[in-house]
Amino acid sequence: MTDTPTTHRASFAIGAEAAARQAVDRLAECLDESEVAVTAYERGENAWDIALNFAEAPDQAAIRALVALVAGEDAAATIAFETVAAKDWVKASLEGLVPVPAGRFVVHGAHDRNKVPANKIAIEIEAALAFGTGHHGTTRGCLLLLDEVLKRRELRCVLDLGTGTGVLGIAAAKATQRRVLASDIDPVSTAVARDNARLNGVGPLFESICAPGFEHDRFRAAGPFDLVLANILANPLRALATPLSRHLAPGAEVILSGLLPSQARAVIAAYRARDLLLQKAIIVGGWSSLLLRQT
Numbered sequence: 001m002t003d004t005p006t007t008h009r010a011s012f013a014i015g016a017e018a019a020a021r022q023a024v025d026r027l028a029e030c031l032d033e034s035e036v037a038v039t040a041y042e043r044g045e046n047a048w049d050i051a052l053n054f055a056e057a058p059d060q061a062a063i064r065a066l067v068a069l070v071a072g073e074d075a076a077a078t079i080a081f082e083t084v085a086a087k088d089w090v091k092a093s094l095e096g097l098v099p100v101p102a103g104r105f106v107v108h109g110a111h112d113r114n115k116v117p118a119n120k121i122a123i124e125i126e127a128a129l130a131f132g133t134g135h136h137g138t139t140r141g142c143l144l145l146l147d148e149v150l151k152r153r154e155l156r157c158v159l160d161l162g163t164g165t166g167v168l169g170i171a172a173a174k175a176t177q178r179r180v181l182a183s184d185i186d187p188v189s190t191a192v193a194r195d196n197a198r199l200n201g202v203g204p205l206f207e208s209i210c211a212p213g214f215e216h217d218r219f220r221a222a223g224p225f226d227l228v229l230a231n232i233l234a235n236p237l238r239a240l241a242t243p244l245s246r247h248l249a250p251g252a253e254v255i256l257s258g259l260l261p262s263q264a265r266a267v268i269a270a271y272r273a274r275d276l277l278l279q280k281a282i283i284v285g286g287w288s289s290l291l292l293r294q295t
Helices: 017-028 060-071 073-077 091-095 110-117 137-150 165-178 187-199 218-223 234-239 239-247 261-272
Strands: 008-014 036-044 047-054 080-083 100-102 105-108 121-124 158-161 179-186 207-209 225-231 248-259 276-284 289-294
Touching: 008 017, 008 060, 017 036, 017 047, 017 060, 036 261, 047 179, 060 073, 080 276, 091 100, 100 137, 105 110, 105 137, 105 165, 105 248, 110 121, 121 165, 137 165, 137 225, 137 289, 158 165, 165 179, 165 187, 165 225, 179 218, 187 207, 207 218, 218 225, 234 239, 234 248, 234 261, 239 248, 239 261, 248 261, 261 276
Parallel strands: 105 121, 158 179, 158 225, 179 207, 225 248
Antiparallel strands: 008 047, 008 080, 036 047, 100 105, 248 289, 276 289
8 A cells, every 4th residue: 555645633532442442333334434544542541542544634523523423522522633744544543453352263453463362263454454354343243153153063154245354254264164255245345355365374265256145156156055144234134134045054044243233123033034043142332243043
């Protein structure tokens, strides 16, 4: 990635880690991830800072109002805006991210490669990427549920639907050493996911395709799947219930996320109508993740 002439930063203080992570998740949902990198930094015990790094000068009033909405007026009052010398702003921002543990998995950047315990499965995401780092509550929720599935069954055929940077599919490939099909509607995401799979040593096990929904011959050829991971959004998840159910092996399990707790009931109902029953629901960072099993 090339340097930008100047970069712009807005930073503010917030309380403990839980509050910081929740604020990061909410800000990431509201801002364009291709233009803004949002990260949290620990200053000390129960003291965190949040930084928003922009390629272009932001609308300060709008950013202050957004921070007040997601983190409170006290946090908004501490915002400091500054212009920073030329540098790789995405890389600099992501270097502040701490490793994210989720069961047996740890998602980390290259700068923390040597900090992952030997008994954990490390998933490294390139610092050149501004999205899909694994810090979002939906990704962590899916990884926790994947870890639970892996404790009680052997997976032979996995689909990562809406793969993004490939975190979930890479996790499944590394844990099972089985082939994983990953798909996304964005060709950039499929290329990024493919690169990340190679970086994590599972390139030969990870097939990445660009396809909307299930409109690709590879879904039928690679399936039926005994696990589908789909971290998307509530409405697309509901719309995909029928085609997804047609690509499942008997007794298959499905992990869904990208939905708020208030949206979970409608998604559960859509899949129950296709004989997929809820086994477990968890909330991480204010987002719901669901584990369902085919009856």
